[in-house]
Amino acid sequence: METYPEGSAGSRYSQLEHFRDPFLQRARECAKVTIPSLLPPEGHTFNSILPTPWQGLGARGLNNLASKLLLAILPPNSPFFRFKVDEYLVEQLAEAPEARTEIEEALGKMERAIMDEIETTAIRVSVFEALKQLLMAGNVLLYVAPKGGVRVFRLDRFVAKRDPMGNVLEIVTKEDVAPNTLPKNVQELISGDLTQDEKTCALFTHVKRVDDKWEVYQEIKGKRVPDSYGTYPLDKTPWIVLRFTKIDGEDYGRGYCEEYLGDLLALEGLTKAIVEAAAAAAKVLILVDPNGTTDQKTLAEAPNGSIKPGKADDVSVVQLEKYHDFRTAMETIEQINQRLAFAFLMNTAIQRNGERVTAEEIRYMAGELEDALGGVYSILSQEFQLPLVNRLMAQMQKQKRLPTLPKGTVRPSIVTGLEALGRGHDLNKLDVFISGALQTLGPEIVGQYLNVGDYLKRRATALGIETKGLVKTPEEIAQEQERAMMGQLVDRLGPNAVNVLGKQMELANGAGKPGQE
Secondary structure (H helix, E strand, C coil): CCCCCCCCHHHHHHHHHHHHHHHHHHHHHHHHCCCHHHCCCCCCCCCCCCCCCCCCHHHHHHHHHHHHHHHHHCCCCCCCEEEEECHHHHHHHCCCHHHHHHHHHHHHHHHHHHHHHHHHCCHHHHHHHHHHHHHHHCEEEEEECCCCCEEEECHHHEEEEECCCCCEEEEEEEEEECHHHCCHHHHHHHHHHCCCCCCCEEEEEEEEEECCEEEEEEEECCEECCCCCEEEECCCCCEEEEECCCCCCCCCCCCHHHHCHHHHHHHHHHHHHHHHHHHHHHCCCEEECCCCCCCHHHHHHCCCCCCCCCCHHHEEECCCCCHHHHHHHHHHHHHHHHHHHHHCCCHHHHCCCCCCCCHHHHHHHHHHHHHCCHHHHHHHHHHHHHHHHHHHHHHHHHCCCCCCCCCCCEEEEECCCHHHHHHHHHHHHHHHHHHHHHHHHCHHHHHHHCCHHHHHHHHHHHHCCCCCCCCCCHHHHHHHHHHHHHHHHHHHHCHHHHHHHHHHHHHHHHHCCCCCC
16 A cells, blocks of 8 residues: 655545545445446456446436436526525615616526536536436535536545534545646656656645635645645635535435445345346256157257157156245345335336326325435535535636626525425426316306416416516506506597596596695
């Protein structure tokens, strides 16, 4: 094992490895029965062969759940966040609706600019890989590059240290780099420490929280890389450490697959046994009694449908006679498959086998399964979505692609994940209520009792849409109706009659005012 100078980033990485090893070993067990390439066994190299699972449900479920999470936290063609103005400014802007509208339009442009950055820099591809790591290993590290894109560090490539509240204090990453790909000044720095057969060397990046900022530097062969030192604001760091579950007092989280590792291991063992037994059962072996009258050669060379002398009792076929044992194993496999399908939110778990499966039943089951991920949505919104928006906004402001706003006036608010989950249920309930009322009572009675304006506002809220300026107020509707009535009077009585009527109304109104006769 390579040793590093005391106080270096390499020595710090070695110290923190001890606390990471139990989580890493558990994650490798989960990878072995899902997708082994996500976290290869220790000592794996690019030309070695990875183990192949006997079943594919673990991989299919992991990909399915990661896809659902990706669509929930980074929905396509719609922002997953909104910029909210400080409450004090909201009170001031209430007196100037035009200024409020202009500010909301400007914030909307900023939201769309950040979403365009996410789409054009292929961040979604890296996030999908990170979500699979998160579900399988429970931990992953993201680096938001200044020039666009996101790098993903799996658990065996970084260590982290947290305080008792779960805040990250320290991160050390380890990368294997080829010396001839390094800058010239770095090659000259480590030229005396390299051996002739050394094809790669370890590059460490040390990120540490100091007071109200992050300090970062890189190190190779125990020597600090020139011009690698830098600092970041506390809430705008490009290094984002993610964990699937929050466990107080621990530096790392636990993966989703670990919670179902027992079922995955049982399914792996039973599937292996069934496959091997099926291969043995598929083998056709014919036995001929050596003391019988049937000739083995005649039987082997006889064409299909031919007639040969012999006795049927002299010939038998080898059978395993394990049908009931296989059936027990298959029934157990089906039960495990059903449990895992529910756990990984697969469609086969939502729809039961039956002739009459109603849409309401499927909708209810889908909602129940989605609710099971509420805790995942909440931790991802705080530890991934918010830091990602803050970092992208800081980068784009530094590049003069976004305006710099006064500190504390505007903050991002996540509108997908857990919040969108609750809004989606409200929307489904509204739709079910309206459709049921229409079918039962009819459109006339529903139109008589339903407050359309309130329904539109509730539906817009469930979809996360601002209704101001979109849905007409009662005053605007009254004014339109008044104008429509005046237009009808003009058509019926003519302009002169309407003018006379208007003057009479003005006189009548004026006569009722105090101080007038």
